[in-house]
Amino acid sequence: MRIPPKKRLYITTTVGVVSVALAAVSGAGAANDGALKPFWVALGILMTVVGAAVPGYEQLRKERQRKEAHQAAIDAAVEMRVTINDALDPIVRQLGRIATATSKQERGNLREATIPMILDSAAHLIKGHRVRACWFHIAEGRPRRLEPVQYAGRADAPVTVFQEGTPEGDSVFAMIRNNDDLQSSDVDRHPPAGWHGSDEHGYRSFVAVPVVAGQTPYGMLTVDAMNAGGVSRSEVPFVRLLAGLLADALAYGATEEGLRRLVR
Numbered sequence: 001m002r003i004p005p006k007k008r009l010y011i012t013t014t015v016g017v018v019s020v021a022l023a024a025v026s027g028a029g030a031a032n033d034g035a036l037k038p039f040w041v042a043l044g045i046l047m048t049v050v051g052a053a054v055p056g057y058e059q060l061r062k063e064r065q066r067k068e069a070h071q072a073a074i075d076a077a078v079e080m081r082v083t084i085n086d087a088l089d090p091i092v093r094q095l096g097r098i099a100t101a102t103s104k105q106e107r108g109n110l111r112e113a114t115i116p117m118i119l120d121s122a123a124h125l126i127k128g129h130r131v132r133a134c135w136f137h138i139a140e141g142r143p144r145r146l147e148p149v150q151y152a153g154r155a156d157a158p159v160t161v162f163q164e165g166t167p168e169g170d171s172v173f174a175m176i177r178n179n180d181d182l183q184s185s186d187v188d189r190h191p192p193a194g195w196h197g198s199d200e201h202g203y204r205s206f207v208a209v210p211v212v213a214g215q216t217p218y219g220m221l222t223v224d225a226m227n228a229g230g231v232s233r234s235e236v237p238f239v240r241l242l243a244g245l246l247a248d249a250l251a252y253g254a255t256e257e258g259l260r261r262l263v264r
Contacts, residue, residue, distance in 0.1 A: 084125060084238075087121040087124075087125055088121070088241075088245075090117060091114065091117050091118060091121065091245050092245075094110060094113065094114050094117060094249070095114070095245065095248055095249055095252070097110050098110045098111060098114070098249055098252045099252055101252075107252065110249075111249050111250060111252070114245075114246065114249040115135055115149075115150050115246065115249075116150060116152060118133075118135075118221075118242050118245060118246045118249075119133040119134070119135060119150060119151060119152035119153075120133075120152045121242060122152070122153075122221070122223050122238075122239060122242050123152040123153030123154075123223070124153075125238070126223055126225070126230075126231060126235050126238070126239075127230075128205065128225025128226070128227055128229075128230020128231050129225055129226045129227040129230050130153070130154040130225060130226040131153045131154065131223060131224070131225045131230065131231070132151055132152070132153035132154045132156065132158075132203070132223070132224055132225075133151060133152050133153055133221070133222070133223045134148055134150070134151040134158045134221070134222045134223075134224075135148070135149050135150045135151070135211075135219065135220075135221060135246070136148050136149065136158075136162065136219045136220040136221075136222065137149050137218060137219035138217060138218060138219050143163055143164040143165050143169075144163070144164045144169075144173065145161055145162065145163045145164070145169070146161065146162040146163075146169070146172055146173075146219060146220055147161050148160065148161070149219075154226070156202055158222075162220075171192060172208065172220060175208065175210060175220075176210040176212065176217045176219075176220060177217075179210055179212055180210070181207060181208065181209045181210075181236055181239075181240065182206075182207070182208040183206070183207040183208070183231070183233055183235075183236055184205060184206060185205045185228060185229045185231070185232050185233065186204055186205060186228040186229070187203070187204060187205065187206065188204065188228075189228075202226075203224035203225060203226055204225065204226060204227055204228040204230065205224065205225050205227065205228055205229055205230045205231040205232070206222060206223065206224035206225070206231055207222065207223050207224075207231050207235055207236055207239050208220055208221070208222040209221050209222075209236070209239050209240050209243045210243065211243045211246050211247045211250070212243075212247055213247040213248060213250065213251035214251070216251065218246075218247060218250045218251075221239060221242060221243040221246060223235065223239050
C-alpha cells in the first residue's frame, strides 16, 4: 500500500520525535540503579536505532524513487523515439517514391497521399486533448489567401481563411515570409498578434509553422488542442520537421508543373 506523501511525512516525523524523546527518557532511567535499569538501557538502544533508521530508510526510499523516475524517463524517451521513427519512416519512403515517379500524374497522386500521412502524424504524436492538425495552402489570386485544405485529428473542420489585408492574414503571411512560427499555450491569455481567443477558434493552444521549400512557400501547417498547454513551445521543432517533409513532398517536380508560388 502506497502512503500519501503528507501522511508519510507526518508518520516519519512523529516516529523520529517519539524515538528521540524515549531515548532521552531511557537515558535518564538507566542512570538510576535498580531492577528496571536493563529495561531502560535496552529501550534507549532500541529508540536510538529507530531514530537513526527512519531517516536512513526515507533517504534510501527517495533515492530508489529517483532512480525509478530516471529510468521511467529514459524508457519514455526511447518509446517516443521509436514511435516517431515508426511515424516518419513511411513519410520518408513516400518522399523517395515521389522523387522517382516517372510521370506527372503519378507524382501528383503521391504528393496528395503524403499530406494526410503528415497530418495524421502531427495529430497523433502530440499529446494534447483532442489534437487537430491542419494544412492551409496559398490560393491563387489577389489578395492572397491561406485556405484550409485537409485536416486530421478531432472532427471539427477548420473554416478560417487567412487573407492579406486583415490582422490575421498579415500575421500569418509575415510568419511565412520570415520563416518564423506562431505558438500559444493559451490563446485566451496570450494570443499572437491578430489572433482571437478560443471562443472563435474552439481551441486553447496551437502552433503554426510555414511550409516552405527554399525560398518557395506553399502554405502553413497548424496543430491545435482543446486544452491550454496541450500544444506547447516544445512541440515547435517536431511540427517544423513535419512541415519540412511536407514542403519537400510538394517541391519535387514543382518547377516543371508550375506549382511554385512566390511571396513578396
